[in-house]
Amino acid sequence: MLALALCAWAGTAGAFGPADCPWVAADMSFRGAAVEQGQCLLTPQGSSAGSHSLPSTFDALLGTEFGIPAEALERFFFSRRITDEAVGGPLRLRVSLSGGEAARYFVLHGVLRHGTAGSIAGIEGAGPCLAGKPAPVSPPAEGKEGHAAVRPGATAPRPVISGAVPLPLPCWHVAVWPNGRSVTLVDFFTPLRATRFELEYAGARAKGRFLHVLVLPQQGEAGVTEAQYARLAHIYMAASQRAGTWLVPAYAGVLDSGIDPGAHSPAGFDVQRWAHAVREAYRGALAVR
Numbered sequence: 001m002l003a004l005a006l007c008a009w010a011g012t013a014g015a016f017g018p019a020d021c022p023w024v025a026a027d028m029s030f031r032g033a034a035v036e037q038g039q040c041l042l043t044p045q046g047s048s049a050g051s052h053s054l055p056s057t058f059d060a061l062l063g064t065e066f067g068i069p070a071e072a073l074e075r076f077f078f079s080r081r082i083t084d085e086a087v088g089g090p091l092r093l094r095v096s097l098s099g100g101e102a103a104r105y106f107v108l109h110g111v112l113r114h115g116t117a118g119s120i121a122g123i124e125g126a127g128p129c130l131a132g133k134p135a136p137v138s139p140p141a142e143g144k145e146g147h148a149a150v151r152p153g154a155t156a157p158r159p160v161i162s163g164a165v166p167l168p169l170p171c172w173h174v175a176v177w178p179n180g181r182s183v184t185l186v187d188f189f190t191p192l193r194a195t196r197f198e199l200e201y202a203g204a205r206a207k208g209r210f211l212h213v214l215v216l217p218q219q220g221e222a223g224v225t226e227a228q229y230a231r232l233a234h235i236y237m238a239a240s241q242r243a244g245t246w247l248v249p250a251y252a253g254v255l256d257s258g259i260d261p262g263a264h265s266p267a268g269f270d271v272q273r274w275a276h277a278v279r280e281a282y283r284g285a286l287a288v289r
Contacts, residue, residue: 058249174188174212178217210250213235233278233281
């Protein structure tokens with residue numbers, strides 16, 4: 001079985017990973033420039049790498065300096081009533097480190113289904129994360145996404161680094177529901193490994209190189225809502241600001257292609273629509289600087 005899995009992975013010297021996206025262990029990075037990596041790691045299911053192009057927004061941003069100061073992004077989030085706990089934690093706290101370097105990849109996870117009440121309990125197709133155990137997390141109620149918004153310049157509550165939601169196993173940093181609400185399960189400061197690729201191939205040295213976001217599906221419907229695209233844009237900007245550069249997005253299903261059939265990317269995810277949401281949020285943040 002292992003031999004069959006390895007056949008689907010790159011075998012060039014010093015590199016391994018999904019066949020079209022080789023991982024170079026010495027660099028703790030996939031091969032190529034950030035845009036090339038993003039093009040490969042966001043390959044739609046059933047397509048071959050290189051058969052599609054990234055939206056111009058990502059072509060311009062990936063791997064470049066983030067450029068918006070934390071205080072400006074804080075003002076933007078405050079104007080939208082977005083709390084730290086909705087976007088992975090406080091903007092003035094760094095992201096996880098791997099070998100002394102900041103996280104570089106923003107991994108999007110999907111599932112086959114989830115609990116009828118909108119909770120994460122009873123999900124299927126979560127890859128190695130839950131190992132068959134339920135995760136007692138329900139969607140945040142109106143106005144309950146995290147602690148109350150703190151006006152820029154005021155003293156913020158001490159951040160909870162370990163995550164405020166009890167999970168049987170840390171699975172993802174942030175979960176996003178179809179209504180656009182989100183909750184931080186584990187602060188982006190804390191390194192997690194939530195794919196077989198990280199656990200079995202990249203190894204402990206790469207722990208902290210990847211940030212993980214779960215996109216929960218609509219009940220009985222495929223696809224991602226506009227509210228989710230908007231919130232994912234906010235989370236992506238928050239993570240990139242804390243990392244210092246625009247992170248490289250990746251599908252969990254691509255990372256685990258050939259080694260874990262239980263890994264899923266968000267069903268019906270449209271990169272163009274997400275890029276539009278990122279562009280609009282970016283413009284909004286620039287407007288309040």
